[in-house]
Amino acid sequence: MSSIPTLPGIASQMVQTPRLKIHVLSRGPAGGIPVLLIHGNASSATFWEETLLALPPQYRGIAPDLRGYGDTEDQLIDATRGYFDWVDDLLGLMDALGVERFHLAGHSLGGGVVYSLIAAAAARVRSATLFAPASPYGFGGTKGLEGTPCYPDFAGSGGGIVSPEFARLIGEGYRGSEFPSSPRTVMNTFYWKPPFIPAREEALLSGVLSEKIGPQKYPGDSVPSANWPGAAPGRFGPANAISPKYVGDTVERFLAADPRPPILWVRGAEDQIVSDHSLFDMGTLGAAGAVPGWPGAEVFPPQPMVGQTRAVLERYGSFREHVIPETGHSPQIERPDLVDPLFHAHLEAAG
Template sequence: MELLPGVRRRDVQTDRIRMHLLEAGPNDGTPVVLVHGNLSTGRFFEHVMPELAADGYRVLAPDMRSFGRSDPAPIDATRGLDDWSDDLAALLRALGIGAPPHLAGWSTGGGAIARFALAHPAASLTLIDPVGPYGYGGVRDDGTLVHPDGAGSGAGGANPEFVRRLREGDASADSPFSIRSVMRQTYWSPAFRLPPEREDVLVDEILLTTIGDGGYPGEVASSPHWPGFAPGTTGLLNALSPRYLRWDGIVDLAVKPPVLWTHGAADVVVADGSMLEAGTLGRAGLIPGWPGEAEFPPQRMVAQIRTVLERYADAGGAVRTEWFEGSGHGPLFDAEARWTRVFREFLGSAG
């Protein structure tokens, strides 16, 4: 499927890695950088790029390392998402962009842009159903680890059958563990369907993922604590572990970029009690031996995001929250018209 009118692609060699990039809009426009999430690519933003370009923005949607057509460089999980953050900074340098960019990040990308803002000036941050401020899995409401080794988070939580089908390039919908089935059920509301040709494109994009210890899901480590696994030191799911990832430090930024938080009310990925998180699965009896709520509580991800952004606002930051009833993990898909309108309004107000 050809790129949409006005969207173009190229490879950019940075001082870190080679990055594949979708672009739209004038080269002298204010930069808007769109950062995809886990098991996706820059092309997941393609449908919103022409309208942003029409507003005069220079829109950039890169493939992050180990995903899409960028270099399959390994992810150092012990840095959390700082490999992604540093790659974004390197891309902007390579493009000669010195002005603080507007940044939008979906899911994992939300954590990456927050980490970017801790090290670099940003014009604004748009968090689209972002990974929680204390990482994913095995963390209490106050951000403290359930166990010091991060038990219950990381690559050990990936379903082996799902990983096998990814590795084999299964593009079918023959199994609930194929990426097409998982995308339909978790990337957006199950009631929403992409046009078939568009769905095919995005499935093919996901199947470009680097599968293994350095990419997805990452290196698996064992733990003496329930449920028996802990994050390893490489790969994306480990980089999302609360052992390595936090972005609540934005509260202490001296200069606070305005924040837009958009979230699907029916999100099953980033939720209070996500069925992809060990504590919730244990409570439901789907992982045997759960030690109970006091020892291993389900993670309340949305509550954690809300609390940190309230602290950000109390510290002087501007925060706008938009809740999308009926939407899943990707309101930019299943509520596209409203989401794009909200985003464009926010960019206009952020300067």
């Protein structure tokens, strides 16, 4: 089933849901306690294989390729719904699998899906784990711990800030490392802290290359803006879906969840993608002189992604934060010896 070779013990299947056909990797007994694992941007379910294999035997790990990624049916993402195309897909998947309640974990963009899924269906979630999650306010274009928009049109977020060269090389299936924007270079520079290289580098690179590319896919569309850096979010694709323009009232809906599933937040101390000075954030790049015309820190400072997450989770109340030293954006891949015990204990404590 999977276009990417899987590790022994990992099952691959296509599941027809009411919305689309979803590719799923899984491991564990059919009657086991379900754990739904949601991958990030420019990756796929392949990134969860070691995590699936490490789950204690009483759990059934379920790792789908999100809409727009991997071997899941190629359908457009309506970015104006924020994360909710993915949320509805995943709830439909769990219904199709006959799963009512489940543990939930998300990495990076997948963390944003976690917030929205709790906002939509908290009663179905036993526990949630956030691995290096996106800010609850979305990616780019906000300032302050309350997620205040830098501009009314949310310029500086969405498809217009994605490297077109990175997207082009993904679309070409480029596996080299000659260019700074090559998928392999980006993965090994930013997904984890160099000089770490995962044992399954080639399979993980294939996961990166599985993202669907196009003007309505990734990087998505954008609209011209009079505000710096000159582009505001469009209406399609994952980069626009995670813009604060469309994340909207998700934070308040998340904070209104009843019940509130307990949350474990695990992040790398040296994450360069999700941080208070992300190297993928226009405020950070503008302050460094990498993007001309920066309007200054009062107008468009670096987005305090970690600070925003902590402020929201402190209002949520039921959470624990763990920072993994000498680790980048993928602590579950870089340091499973430290992360898996935390994850498994959290699952066990939630019952």
